[in-house]
Amino acid sequence: MxxxxxxxxxxxxxxxxxxxxxxxxxxxxxxxxxxxxxxxxxxxxxxxxxxxxxxxxxxxxxxxxxxxxxxxxxxxxxxxxxxxxxxxxxxxxxxxxxxxxxxxxxxxxxxxxxxxxxxxxxxxxxxxxxxxxxxxxxxxxxxxxxxxxxxxxxxxxxxxxxxxxxxxxxxxxxxxxxxxxDVVGTELGGSLKNIIALGVGFADGLGFGDNAKAALMTRGLTEITRLGLQLGAAQLTFGGLSGVGDLIATCTSKHSRNWRAGFALGQGKSLDHVLHEMGMVVEGVRATKGAYKIAQQTGVDMPITTAIYQVLFEGKSPKTAVEDLMGRRRIHEMEEVAEAISMDWEQ
CATH class of the missing domain: 3.40.50.720 (NAD(P)-binding Rossmann-like Domain)
Structure with a gap:
């Protein structure tokens, strides 16, 4: 049938x-x-x-x-x-x-x-x-x-x-x-990677190189995972297709609306101009507002999301935002490695 x-x-x-x-x-x-x-x-x-x-x-x-x-x-x-x-x-x-x-x-x-x-x-x-x-x-x-x-x-x-x-x-x-x-982790990975793609677009629009792109993607995945664990997601989900896989595709592809929007913002165009020029939905803009709100409510540290929020909605320049991220206090990377959480089907 x-x-x-x-x-x-x-x-x-x-x-x-x-x-x-x-x-x-x-x-x-x-x-x-x-x-x-x-x-x-x-x-x-x-x-x-x-x-x-x-x-x-x-x-x-x-x-x-x-x-x-x-x-x-x-x-x-x-x-x-x-x-x-x-x-x-x-x-x-x-x-x-x-x-x-x-x-x-x-x-x-x-x-x-x-x-x-x-x-x-x-x-x-x-x-x-x-x-x-x-x-x-x-x-x-x-x-x-x-x-x-x-x-x-x-x-x-x-x-x-x-x-x-x-x-x-x-x-x-x-x-x-x-x-x-893992519905929570799968959903969060697909939504939050759009925010990181905006940031990678900023860096590319500013003329920064692959080093900056790799840093934003890697640290972006860390902050996605940090919020995910707070909300009950399984850590291993973010190492899969809906986490790192989607992050790579969205941050590096010519098809990515979020990267293209970030690139245009990095070149100095206004958000209103970019959204009008795109003519289609750029989900990362709304996702940034939503994720920033959740981070404030939960107390989860999300510096990249915060910086992108400041560019989109508070008038901060992309160049200053990226420089501020590079100038944050020193931290030991292994401090942020959490014990993996797994989960199983409800039925």
Missing amino acids: TQEVAVIGAGSFGTALAQVLADKGCLVDLYARREEQVREINENRTNSRYLPDVMLHAGIRASSDLQAVLRGKRFVLLVMPSSAFRDTLQAIRPHLDPQAYVAHATKGFDIETGQRMSELMEEELYEHDRLKFAVLTGPSHAEELSLRIPTTVVVASRARETAEAFQDLLMTSYFRLYTNP
């Missing part, structure tokens, strides 16, 4: 995941808000704003009718900006099959509360079983995935059955998924 799947969000990654699913033989209903985008996908088999020059599979059907897209679907993928996540959950709740498996691929935090996306899912989809929620993340630029370039990611869920259900649904010859029970 052909599997029917709903993908909510027709941006670059949502469209790329729809392409993967269609390649697996699924019938994919892809939700898009704008009617002109719906017509383009259905009539031209393109989504030119987000994935130019990519021809879309005939098994993808776009629609702006959320109820129709969700009707009867056993699998639902949520792929929208973090700023729209809560509103989208509230919109889908009346139409969601109570037995559906729901995974999100959104990287970021709720700015008002500092909550992760899976926490919003548990709060808003209150009639749904949280053991059927999953997180999909890892080094996966949509521009490459949509062209069927080999890509590997992580699907995390509290329930092994849920993680493996999405693994079976999405695994192809070019898209490989690993499972993980």
Whole structure:
């Protein structure tokens, strides 16, 4: 029997995941808000704003009718900006099959509360079983995935059955998924690496070299891990695809919006100008605000995040921010090596 799947969000990654699913033989209903985008996908088999020059599979059907897209679907993928996540959950709740498996691929935090996306899912989809929620993340630029370039990611869920259900649904010859029970760590790695990519972009825009880039990435991973441990994540998660893997891809790739935004800021452009010029969501900007808030609430030391927050929202220059990071008090690196924490499935 052909599997029917709903993908909510027709941006670059949502469209790329729809392409993967269609390649697996699924019938994919892809939700898009704008009617002109719906017509383009259905009539031209393109989504030119987000994935130019990519021809879309005939098994993808776009629609702006959320109820129709969700009707009867056993699998639902949520792929929208973090700023729209809560509103989208509230919109889908009346139409969601109570037995559906729901995974999100959104990287970021709720700015008002500092909550992760899976926490919003548990709060808003209150009639749904949280053991059927999953997180999909890892080094996966949509521009490459949509062209069927080999890509590997992580699907995390509290329930092994849920993680493996999405693994079976999405695994192809070019898209490989690993499972993980650490929802907190997987989610944090995918969100916080965007902040570090902004900082690496600052350094590259300022003309600093590979030494500075390596330092920011390595120390950035340390501070991601530090916050993760405070919030209950497993340390080993940050050494995997959703941690160091995603960090490398986002800090070094021409496809990375966060790196490109940081690079432009490092060259002296204003944040408003950069965001207008990009024309698409730069999740690292919102993630910086959310992570800074969480760090203040928990007392976790996050110097790179703090410096980037000061550049984005307090008018500090990128050059001064990087220099201040280099001038921090001396510290012994091994002081920050914590005992590894592991975890297992809830069922």
